[in-house]
Amino acid sequence: MATINTIAIIGATGNMGSAIAKSLSKPGSYRLLLMSNDTDELAQLYSQLKEPNTGTEIYSISCAREASWEADIIIVATQNDAEKEVAEKIREVATGKIVISISNPLNSAYRQLITSSDTSAAEELQKLLPNSKVVKTFNTTFAADFISSVIDEKTADVFIAGNNGDAVKTVSEVVKSAGFNPIIAGDLSVSRTLERMQLLRIRYTMNNSYNWLAGWKILHN
Numbered sequence: 476m477a478t479i480n481t482i483a484i485i486g487a488t489g490n491m492g493s494a495i496a497k498s499l500s501k502p503g504s505y506r507l508l509l510m511s512n513d514t515d516e517l518a519q520l521y522s523q524l525k526e527p528n529t530g531t532e533i534y535s536i537s538c539a540r541e542a543s544w545e546a547d548i549i550i551v552a553t554q555n556d557a558e559k560e561v562a563e564k565i566r567e568v569a570t571g572k573i574v575i576s577i578s579n580p581l582n583s584a585y586r587q588l589i590t591s592s593d594t595s596a597a598e599e600l601q602k603l604l605p606n607s608k609v610v611k612t613f614n615t616t617f618a619a620d621f622i623s624s625v626i627d628e629k630t631a632d633v634f635i636a637g638n639n640g641d642a643v644k645t646v647s648e649v650v651k652s653a654g655f656n657p658i659i660a661g662d663l664s665v666s667r668t669l670e671r672m673q674l675l676r677i678r679y680t681m682n683n684s685y686n687w688l689a690g691w692k693i694l695h696n
């Protein structure tokens with residue numbers, strides 16, 4: 476029998492954390508450890524996920540270190556400015572594990588990235604977690620896309636960047652389970668491009684007052 480990976484979602488009650496959790500809660504996919512500081516919201520999310528998916532192992536945990544200790548894959552779903560604090564809490568227990576960076580390090584006006592052009596949020600997280608395998612993904616996906624990953628009859632693409640081939644492959648499976656088409660974009664430094672792609676899309680969406688159900692798609696002949 477194939478082993479089911481355990482995924483910890485740190486910041487599980489946020490827009491992205493809860494959307495990712497819902498998309499991965501189908502029985503047979505993953506064992507989920509939902510971590511949030513907000514115990515009331517966490518209890519609500521737990522019920523929402525557990526009731527329709529009684530066959531899935533789902534646990535709610537209020538400690539990032541404990542959740543990460545038990546996980547094979549850790550998704551950091553907090554805002555970018557909380558990542559340093561989370562990294563410090565999980566560093567030891569995340570050794571050798573896959574850590575997914577979903578963040579877009581936007582300034583408060585959503586007009587620019589706060590990182591310089593020679594780095595990215597994912598690379599900064601890798602520096603904070605030198606013994607983990609940081610993989611960038613889901614940053615080019617809006618939270619709304621997890622409700623409907625098929626847009627205009629096409630499955631939205633989700634880009635993946637990382638330095639460890641096996642980790643990237645494992646994350647591709649996570650992306651597929653969430654309902655998207657995975658595209659391996661390159662090593663972790665490609666996150667610089669991926670984070671700028673999402674800045675472009677956020678600006679474009681806001682400037683045109685478009686809705687947030689929109690995704691990237693590379694079209695082929």
Ligand SMILES: NC(=O)c1ccc[n+]([C@@H]2O[C@H](COP(=O)([O-])OP(=O)(O)OC[C@H]3O[C@@H](n4cnc5c(N)ncnc54)[C@H](OP(=O)(O)O)[C@@H]3O)[C@@H](O)[C@H]2O)c1
Nearest residue numbers: 486488489490491552553554555557578579614616617618
């Ligand atoms: N929203 C999107 O469509 C979207 C798309 C792509 C990528 N992203 C990226 O995804 C990340 C999360 O965005 P979001 O929109 O989901 O933000 P959000 O709704 O504000 O969620 C962030 C979550 O992190 C929690 N949190 C904050 N500090 C924490 C800590 N130290 N330990 C544990 N949990 C903590 C927050 O809990 P409290 O509220 O209790 O503090 C909240 O539940 C960001 O980096 C963003 O750039 C977002």
